[in-house]
Amino acid sequence: MENKKNPTLYDVAQKANVSITTVSNVLNNKNEASQKTIDRVNEAIRQLGYSRNESARTLKVGTSKLVGLIVPDNNPFFTQILTGIHEECQNHDWQVVVATSEESEKRQNEVIEMLSARQVSGIILASVTSKLYVPEKLQKVPIVLIDREVENANLPVVKANNVEGSYKATETLIQNGHRRIGIILASPGISTTLQRKEGYIQALKRYGIEVDEKLMFYGGDYTGTKTQINGGYQAVMKMIQLPEPPTAIFATNHLLMIGAVKALKEANLKIPDEISFIGFDDHPWQEITDPPFSIISQPAVEMGRQAIQALQKFKEKNIVTTTVLQLELITRNSYRSIT
Amino acid sequence: MENKKNPTLYDVAQKANVSITTVSNVLNNKNEASQKTIDRVNEAIRQLGYSRNESARTLKVGTSKLVGLIVPDNNPFFTQILTGIHEECQNHDWQVVVATSEESEKRQNEVIEMLSARQVSGIILASVTSKLYVPEKLQKVPIVLIDREVENANLPVVKANNVEGSYKATETLIQNGHRRIGIILASPGISTTLQRKEGYIQALKRYGIEVDEKLMFYGGDYTGTKTQINGGYQAVMKMIQLPEPPTAIFATNHLLMIGAVKALKEANLKIPDEISFIGFDDHPWQEITDPPFSIISQPAVEMGRQAIQALQKFKEKNIVTTTVLQLELITRNSYRSIT
DNA sequence: CTGAAAGCGCTTACAG
DNA sequence: CTGAAAGCGCTTACAG
CATH class of the missing domain: 1.10.260.40 (lambda repressor-like DNA-binding domains)
Known part of the structure; x- marks a missing residue:
């Protein structure tokens, strides 16, 4: 050079x-x-x-025009979040360094430290842990939690209303006459899983339906695309062999959904005629499948935008905000009434 | 704070x-x-x-442990590239700042300048332009081109063998008896489009089939998800109204493919019985559609990895490499023989 | 409205 | 094997 x-x-x-x-x-x-x-x-x-020379400026003023985004992996949901972050960062002349924690707490802490050593303006974090241990020395860098909450930190959060979204999906199935509804959940260690489970249970209780542990499945640990798809697949395979199999299935994330549908196809169970189905996260391809899938849609891009705004408020005015975005049920043609 | x-x-x-x-x-x-x-x-x-303090170190040594990735948008293909880059960067203790050019040359140049001002170790660039005008003052920062080549720069390139991939898809359709094959291309301004077109034409010529301009469609400018999906949609809509409509369609990217399939569904043309179809870019959902789609698959993660390796060679030994990765035809069940 | 000077936190010849 | 000192390119009181 x-x-x-x-x-x-x-x-x-x-x-x-x-x-x-x-x-x-x-x-x-x-x-x-x-x-x-x-x-x-x-x-x-x-x-x-x-x-x-931005490094010289950063050294002098103590903060760079960089914001960090830490996600467990590069799945489409987080990519949409990145898009929202990009949009909003342009207003501040910020750039974003993206790092993956690979669902490892150790790696997540390393990455937080590396970003901190760069004097980033802030970090947007989709935490792998439900408790966040941030070493004292890193307390200086403002962190905004996205998607996943943590219990023990007083930090700004931008999240979806998972309880309500899950409630809505479950309720819709109930109102269509389903009483045995299988749910496929992600890793039990993260807040979104807990909340989606909660919404499911609330809906069942509200309609006087007994909660059956045998209908609740975890798609294994949240570790990479293939694992999760397989988790969804296995869950369905077990579910349909139950003495009293479900008449409807709710898969609570995008990859679990793909695995679940795969299993249903293999088992030759037709959606929606033989089994009703609701998935999670909207993607263009879901309109072209047979049948088109009904899903709970997350405003991921908006979450990204809001995260940067929350970061700004946190930095400038030291206000800790909690932003809760609504989840929407998009009904296409993957469930039917059995009453 | x-x-x-x-x-x-x-x-x-x-x-x-x-x-x-x-x-x-x-x-x-x-x-x-x-x-x-x-x-x-x-x-x-x-x-x-x-x-x-990394900024102090950067100021002193003149180069940061940051590499820039500039992509036109955050689509899944580029996200996979990012995954590969992340994997490889861990070996160098590098982090990656991701920026989007939004298919704008002006924005691309701005972003290159901002990254350069940060003393990035290098830039991985999927260029929006087929000619790259890099101002003299930015010549210092090593750039590796990914996916898309440019004409007038002597820079390392990591790309897929688009000509061959496209040839393979077209040839396969021909060997199945198709002689009127529609092709849907992305923006004519980028190298990948030109090369995919080239492979298509080569295959036709090789088998003595006349090249019919009326069967070649451009999915409009490459500007965002919806536009491209719509581009694929429109292309098919026009194609099937031709006096002599195609018996097979080849969509040369992922979004064009979704739009195309959408149109075929609306027109009620069954794949593969009434029309044969090959798409581009592999994604898990393509296994669960009806029918499962045959596609040309790109080794996107590997491209990301190779880009970082090329960057390293460029920096350390000043070697300009050209890495060409093979494209693979994955046959599922979306085309059939009409002989 | 403008300038001289200190200092941010490092790395790196150089001397010992 | 170890240290004193210069300097990377900025910003920011402070003085005028």
Whole structure:
């Protein structure tokens, strides 16, 4: 690679015949220079093709224009969150460094530390743990929790109303006459799982239906695409061999849903004629399947946007906000009434 | 937020009773200290919870442990690339800042400049333009092209063999007796589109089939998920109204494919009985559709990995590599023989 | 409205 | 094997 040195503030100052203080001032729109000076400086910047060394700025002011996003993996849901974060970050001239924790607490802590060592403006975290142990020395970097809550931290949260979303799905199935409803849940260690389970149970109780543990399945640990798809698959395979199998199934995330449908196909159980089905997370392909799937849809992009806004409030005014976004049931054609 | 100051090299040096030079040396594994000193320093680091200020390091050495990834949008293909990049970056202790160009050349240049101002180790770029204009001042930051080539730059490239992949799909349809094969292409401005078109034409010529411009469609500009899905949709709608409609369709990316299938469903044309179909990019859901889709599969994760390796070779040895990965036809059940 | 100077926290010749 | 010192490129009181 070439190695011509970048022009610095000094070069600009020299060219514009001012001090570096002045150059810095116009660079930061401090409005402390005459228009004539400003013009002269800008012209020098243009001519030299100067751009500010961000590391030097960060070192001096103690915070970079970087925000960290830590997600368990790169699944489509988190990718949509990233899109929302990107949108919102443009307003702040922030850039985002994305890291995966791979569902490992150790890795998550490492990554938090690395980001902190970069003086990021903040971290948006979808935590792998339901308790967050943030070492004291990292308390300085503002963290906003996204999607998943943690118990022991007084941090801003942006999350979906999982209880209600799950309630809605379950209730809809009940209102269609289903009384044995199987639910496939993700890893029991995270808040979203607990809440989706809660909504399911609330709906059953509300309609006087006995909660049957045998109808509740966990799709195994949350570790990668294939594992989860397989988790959904196995859950259905077990479910349909029950003495009293369910007439409807609710899969509480996108990958579990794919696995579940796969199993139903193999078992040759037709949706919705022989079994009703509701999935999770909307994706374009769900419109083109046979049948098109009904799902609980999450406003993932909006969650990303809100997270950055929450971060900003946290940083600037030290306000800890909790943002709860609504989940929507999109009805297509994967469940039917059996009354 | 709290504001307790972070411990610095000085604090560590003081605690360990050595100079900061020595601390820096053990931090960088320079192996210039006695074991006793090393232990003492490490103990001090542990006790203080010290972690190095990366901005200061970057300012001094001129390059950060950051690599930039610039993609047109956050679609699943690029997300898989990100996964590969993440995997490989862990070996180098690099982190990755992800930025989207939103298919805008202006934005792409801005982003390159911002990353450069951060002293990134390198940039992995899926360029929006087929010609890359990189201002002179940015020549210092090593760029590796991914997926999409550009004409006028002598940069490392990691790409798929699009010509061959497209040839394979087309040939397979021909061998199944199809002679009127519709192709749906993405934006004409990018190399992948040109190459996929080229493979299609080569296959037709090889089998003595006339190339009919009326069977070649562009899914509109490459601008966002909905636009592209709609592009695929429109293409099929026009195609099937042709006096001599195709008996097979090849959609050359994932979103175009979804739109195309949507249109075929609406038109009530059954795949594969009434029309044969091959799509692009493998995703788990494609196994659970009716029928399961045959597609050309891209090794996206591997592309990400290779890009980082290419970057490394470029930086360390100044070697400009071109890595071409093979595309695979995965046959499920979406085309049939009409001979 | 403008400038001289200190200092952010590191790394790296250089000297011993 | 270890340390004193310069300097990376900025920002920011402070003085005028």
